[in-house]
Amino acid sequence: MILFPASELRPVLVEARTLACRVILVKDHGVYMMSEKSSPSRVTSRNGESRLIAYAVGCNPETVPFDEWWSLACTEFGGDDFAEYIDHDAAIFDRVIDDGWNLEIRADEHHLYLDVVLRDA
Template identity: 60%
Template sequence: MEEFIMIHFLASDLLPVISEARTRQCRIALVKDHGVYMLSEKGEMENGRRRVIAWAVECNPDTVPFDNWWERARAEFGGDDFVEYLDGDAAAFDRVIAEGADLQIEADAGYLYINAVATRS
């Protein structure tokens, strides 16, 4: 039986990203490189970096030890870095806004599964 590992994004972190993407009428990028995070495809820069970023709880290099976030990201998404573009108007993002739902993401060889879930306590 295959074990599923999930990555979570908190609604409070995602709201500014969703708002920026909808305001700029662009997609939301899910990125795996130095951690796992989401950001608006077109966003404001500050000191050469994107100003608005939502880190995955389990893969935030600022709060999780390197070996832990790196292994979690590799286990869920594989070893290669990537960017996957998501529709900023997707129903899951609507639930983040309307209900304060968090997002849960899991992946297999061909698909990303993105679900809005009750806020984690």
């Protein structure tokens, strides 16, 4: 199971809804979610990228050693990199945005399962 805290994910979801674009779940250098488009007002980084990113707990390569985040990502999603596009209006995102619930993602070889879980007290 991969967990996205609402506090991290909410800005990404709000951006995707504001820009009317999909949300992308990505597994490559970490596991993260981002909006398909980015706000034109966002400051651009040195490499030309301008993305608001929410990393899954334990899957941020900037804060977690490679072997740890890679193992967690591969355990849940396998070894291949991927990008999965999700509609920004998915009802499950309402619970994250409006109620502050965390998003949990599980996978098997055919499907992704998204669920919300009560936020930490």
